[in-house]
Amino acid sequence: MTAPVAPETAARTLHATKGHGTQNDFVLLDGRTGVDLGADLVRALADRRAGIGGDGVIRLVASADLPEGAAVLAEDAAATWFMDYRNADGSIAEMCGNGVRVVAAYARSLGLWDPADGELVLGTRAGVRRVREVEGPAGELWYAVDMGTWFLPGGEQAAADGFDAQVAVAGLDVPRPALSVDLGNPHTVLALAGEAELDAADLTRAPAVEPVPPHGTNVELVVPLGEERDADGAALGRVRMRVHERGVGETRSCGTGACAAALAVRAWAGPQAPDVWLVDVPGGTVRVSVLADGHVELAGPAVLVADLDVDPTALAG
Numbered sequence: 001m002t003a004p005v006a007p008e009t010a011a012r013t014l015h016a017t018k019g020h021g022t023q024n025d026f027v028l029l030d031g032r033t034g035v036d037l038g039a040d041l042v043r044a045l046a047d048r049r050a051g052i053g054g055d056g057v058i059r060l061v062a063s064a065d066l067p068e069g070a071a072v073l074a075e076d077a078a079a080t081w082f083m084d085y086r087n088a089d090g091s092i093a094e095m096c097g098n099g100v101r102v103v104a105a106y107a108r109s110l111g112l113w114d115p116a117d118g119e120l121v122l123g124t125r126a127g128v129r130r131v132r133e134v135e136g137p138a139g140e141l142w143y144a145v146d147m148g149t150w151f152l153p154g155g156e157q158a159a160a161d162g163f164d165a166q167v168a169v170a171g172l173d174v175p176r177p178a179l180s181v182d183l184g185n186p187h188t189v190l191a192l193a194g195e196a197e198l199d200a201a202d203l204t205r206a207p208a209v210e211p212v213p214p215h216g217t218n219v220e221l222v223v224p225l226g227e228e229r230d231a232d233g234a235a236l237g238r239v240r241m242r243v244h245e246r247g248v249g250e251t252r253s254c255g256t257g258a259c260a261a262a263l264a265v266r267a268w269a270g271p272q273a274p275d276v277w278l279v280d281v282p283g284g285t286v287r288v289s290v291l292a293d294g295h296v297e298l299a300g301p302a303v304l305v306a307d308l309d310v311d312p313t314a315l316a317g
């Protein structure tokens with residue numbers, strides 16, 4: 001870990017990096033500079049007209065420097081770095097699947113992680129996440145994240161019924177049954193009849209979920225597209241998804257949301273359903289796999305597009 005820069009330097013210029021994972025975009029900050037991530041600064045950086053623009057702001061910070069870091073260090077002492085994730089509205093979220101991949105690319109660019117040395121062990125507010133470099137379907141660089149365990153908040157009854165909530169979406173005629181899925185952060189998944197309905201949904205307004213989730217929720221609209229075979233002949237499910245994110249609005253991708261969507265569709269499909277799913281989102285495609293140990297894995301690209309020097313006084317103005 002390099003020494004923090006002097007506070008007076010940090011006040012003059014804020015160094016930021018812009019990155020995205022399937023177009024879920026983030027402003028990335030190096031916590032070693034001592035940047036204090038208040039909600040006002042998050043909103044100003046995420047502003048698409050007066051700031052840099054992003055669905056979220058992520059500070060990569062030493063776990064030892066955050067109160068929440070103690071829990072992840074107790075879980076795994078190797079989790080020396082922590083993903084301090086904030087939504088564009090300034091709210092704190094427990095987890096961000098695309099964010100973990102983008103943080104991996106960021107940590108690599110800062111010289112904090114080399115995939116040749118093994119997995120990146122990263123602290124998050126949902127616990128430790130492990131990242132490794134993998135090959136994408138076209139041989140491109142992807143990152144795979146072990147997203148850990150997941151559960152249905154509605155329990156066995158929801159698993160049996162296939163739903164535990166109702167969601168009204170602008171542009172769709174009637175409220176639809178939906179399934180709550182917890183990936184460390186909350187999700188509510190509803191299946192639509194077809195792609196025409198998916199295109200008709202108006203996500204400029206937040207869907208209305210009943211019963212109202214106590215901490216809000218991310219809402220995924222999905223259309224199952226059936227099964228295909230991978231190069232080795234193994235079954236592969238495919239779904240198309242749009243998402244309305246808590247604390248953001250409609251985004252072009254959501255990694256935890258893609259996991260929730262695949263897990264819900266898999267639950268609806270029954271015991272013969274595939275363990276591996278391709279999830280098509282407006283910003284690209286990610287792969288979700290249910291692993292033998294019951295964990296879920298998210299794989300997809302991560303891209304860093306710019307390094308920026310930001311004048312905090314201009315942002316504030």
Ligand SMILES: N[C@@H](CCC[C@H](N)C(=O)O)C(=O)O
Pocket residue numbers: 024056087092093094095096097098099185186218245246247248253254255256257
């Ligand atoms: N886009 C993220 C999820 C970000 C947090 C979410 N908006 C929440 O409030 O739970 C992802 O890729 O998982």
